[in-house]
Amino acid sequence: MIAKFKDIKTLDEFAKLDLKWLVDGFIKEQTITQLFGQSGGGKTTLSLALAKYALDNKSIKQVIYIDCDNSLASLNDNNVRDFIEKYKNIFYYSLIMSQVALSAILALVMILLVCF
Numbered sequence: 001m002i003a004k005f006k007d008i009k010t011l012d013e014f015a016k017l018d019l020k021w022l023v024d025g026f027i028k029e030q031t032i033t034q035l036f037g038q039s040g041g042g043k044t045t046l047s048l049a050l051a052k053y054a055l056d057n058k059s060i061k062q063v064i065y066i067d068c069d070n071s072l073a074s075l076n077d078n079n080v081r082d083f084i085e086k087y088k089n090i091f092y093y094s095l096i097m098s099q100v101a102l103s104a105i106l107a108l109v110m111i112l113l114v115c116f
Helices: 011-016 043-056 080-086 099-115
Strands: 021-023 063-067 091-095
Touching (some): 043 063, 043 080, 063 099, 080 091
16 A cells, blocks of 8 residues: 555644554654664664564564674674574565665665555
8 A cells, every 4th residue: 555645644744643663762652763883883782682682572573684884794693594593474674785776775665664
C-alpha cells in the first residue's frame, strides 16, 4: 500500500505523538537510529547490545541492521555472525561498502516505514 501525501505527518505532528520507548530514554518506536564515531569506539558493540535488549524484551519484533563500517573479516571479531544465527528471522544484517548502495537502501527503508 502506498501512503497518500495527506497521510504523511509534519514535524509538528510527529512531535505531538506519544511514541513508546523501545530502549528506555534512548530509542523510540518508529525511528531510525544511526551511530557514528571513531573506528574501534564501540559502535558495533553498543548497537548489538541495543538490538539484543529490544529483541529479548519483546519491545520490537525485528531489527534491520545496516553496517557501513565493518569489514567481512571483522564479523567474527565482534560476534556479528553469532548474533545473526541466534536471532535468525528477526535480525536482518546487511554489510554495505558503497555509499550509492547505502543511499538506495536507506531510501527503501524510508519508503517501507511510511507505507507500512
